[in-house]
Amino acid sequence: MGSDIKSDVEYIHTNEALTFMQGVKDCIPTLLGYIGIGIAAGVIGTSAHLSIFEIGLLSALVYAGASQFIICAMLVAMSPPSAIIATTFIVNLRHFLMSAALAPHFTSYSLLRNVGIGALLTDESFGVASLRTSKGLPINDRWMNGLNVTAYITWIMACMAGGWIGSWIGNSEALGLDFALTAMFLALLVLQLAALPSSKLRHYLFLIACTIIAVYILSSFFSIYMAVLLATIICAAIGAVTEK
């Protein structure tokens, strides 16, 4: 009986330590990525003839780096609104997978809190959160909100700053800012693998090889965003089936 109470206290303590501020702190390593990509997205917004206010609105409402690049590119190409919206939908379908993977950890909270967490989920906040869960560490709503809100505010400010400096920076690709996105995914992947027990590493490396091949093959039949989505769905299934 006594030990039960003790473990309860310990549980509350570790959970208590996971504050909003801890979420803010855990977000800091990813901020440079958000700032780099955000500025780039803002610069591209300017080149698509969006006003700074429109760039701010875009980043606050859509809040997805890849989509914002695509929306701007399609605006420049004078694509019809329906095509822009449909493409954005496909590009962001991957969020469904990320939300589905994280949602089971937040089932004890109210619907409103869940919707709040889901609405601000990004590739990076998902990466940071799933890094914790794959290590078996707890996550809670306050910590997740700290992570999400920090990223959200940083993103909007970076996009608007990018829109502002867009007029005199010229080419953001020359500065390497566009690569911040890939570098961040690469780092999150390596961190995921480093957190694995060595017995599982071989299985995951096999899956990575499958995914690389799948994306390459699928991208000759589908748009690159559809290829990413399909490769993830298929290769995660291969992972589940071949698990020992």
Add this chain to the structure above:
Amino acid sequence: MKVDLTVFLIIVGCALVTIIPRILPFAIIRRLQLPKPFTKWLSYIPVCLLTALVVQGAIRQTDSIPAINGLHLLIMLPTLFIAMKTKSLLITVITGVLCAALVRLIF
């Protein structure tokens, strides 16, 4: 502070299709118990998705078979090395951006 009406409607439309996949799992999963094979499948999503997103950057779609972006691979190698060596998100991103800027300066 001008907002073009068409641009505004596009932004709102894109916002809707972006937020739905984000919040839907959070709204429904809390109501039902997930079957074991499904949670198993979900556990493999992060690594597969991150791999796919990395590969996405290195592929250039053409009319025939997709081409591999050699410059991108060239930037990726030192970035991957630094990621494995430091296991730091921040240092990896800085390395990646610097390498990208350097490679584009040279080529």
